[in-house]
Ligand SMILES: NC(=O)C1=CN([C@@H]2O[C@H](COP(=O)(O)OP(=O)(O)OC[C@H]3O[C@@H](n4cnc5c(N)ncnc54)[C@H](O)[C@@H]3O)[C@@H](O)[C@H]2O)[C@@H](O)CC1
């Protein structure tokens with residue numbers, strides 16, 4: 001897992017790198033510039049594209065200058081640099097690179113003061129150029145000065161393509177994203193070493209479209225020591241957590257899941273959750289559906305068993321219980337389930353809605369429970385929040401208080417563990433925004449828990465592979481991904497893990 005670090009920790013990591021490698025800060029800046037250009041070339045392959053580089057006078061601006069030198073060497077032949085004063089003095093690395101740029105044939109426009117009128121007077125071809133934003137990076141320490149904000153608002157109206165260095169100017173790396181704040185909108189952000197935490201919040205869509213992360217060689221061992229509660233899941237975690245199926249193993253080794261789901265008109269939710277559970281490798285799955293709906297189950301999923309409420313817990317020990325998809329009024333069984341449940345619960349959809357109406361039940365949630373709310377379900381459960389930052393902090397407090405895992409679903413799903421850590425899932429895409437997708441995830445999480453993974457491990461595996469399956473189909477050309485189609489990918493993805501699923 002990759003630790004997400006704060007703006008102030010980035011500076012510590014930069015300093016550590018200079019000392020541990022015995023390099024100068026402008027050498028590190030050259031590295032950052034070179035990593036930036038590596039991605040930029042792919043984004044803007046046409047070397048005749050007019051490029052405007054807006055530089056502040058701190059180190060983010062220094063990056064912009066170093067980038068201009070590399071782009072010129074690369075053959076980009078229409079580069080204009082504009083220097084916008086930020087702060088009272090230039091940083092040393094800015095000044096160093098300014099000297100180098102002056103020795104080259106690159107046009108530099110120096111604003112003597114930050115003013116919209118002066119900026120406008122430069123007559124830049126903003127609409128037809130690619131703009132590189134290196135005005136401010138992690139050094140922002142106050143709301144944008146008024147004159148700078150005015151310039152940025154004008155750029156936002158005119159520029160069609162902006163590539164930001166490290167982060168968009170005006171964007172806060174962590175904490176609440178200010179709704180009224182001015183930010184230079186970036187179509188692409190090329191961020192150094194780690195994405196910034198706020199890239200993962202839905203509100204960031206107002207300020208940026210895509211981001212790329214480039215390695216600038218900061219010391220991973222140093223980053224690992226920095227305190228942080230935020231982590232980004234990556235494919236190495238999946239390889240590490242997933243266990244291959246052993247030879248001589250049988251269905252009894254892979255758990256028995258109970259799926260308590262479905263009601264008249266909503267049987268599909270139960271079928272999707274159960275199919276997901278089976279395709280993720282559970283040994284046995286019992287579904288508790290209304291008796292009159294049983295034919296759908298037999299027709300669609302002959303591998304599953306049907307159970308009725310009365311006999312469910314007679315002599316059966318489940319290893320995980322999913323509760324909620326498509327349940328409707330049947331969700332009132334939740335209070336009884338708490339008394340009878342003999343396995344970790346995964347509560348979704350109507351199960352969550354019932355829980356929010358009977359909030360005394362929250363205190364009675366059994367150990368190892370996983371809740372899988374989307375934003376509205378979360379707000380109904382724990383109360384409204386003004387923004388996603390507040391919502392995430394509320395989730396952390398509740399996960400710790402009730403000793404549960406919360407899977408807060410979104411473009412980037414946040415897995416909040418009972419210790420209050422936040423694990424961010426990077427996979428998934430808008431083609432997956434369709435009914436039944438959450439039921440598929442619930443089935444997958446239930447399957448992994450039934451197979452013996454801890455709730456934390458199961459949520460990492462389930463969320464990542466669910467999104468990855470959708471990403472693969474999107475790449476193959478599916479504009480929309482149906483949950484039942486997504487599920488066909490799961491055994492294939494498991495089969496591809498380095499740790500192949502057979503001994
Ligand atoms: N050795 C390093 O420290 C490295 C730094 N790098 C780059 O350096 C950036 C950080 O550089 P700095 O710490 O110099 O900070 P920035 O360049 O982000 O900004 C600092 C300057 O902006 C001014 N400023 C702050 N808030 C402002 C506001 N609201 N309105 C107007 N001016 C404002 C400050 O007074 C200061 O002069 C990173 O984002 C990254 O791009 C990279 O080159 C990697 C190596």
Ligand SMILES: [K+]
Pocket residue numbers: 060133134135136137164165166167168169
């Ligand atoms: K920037």
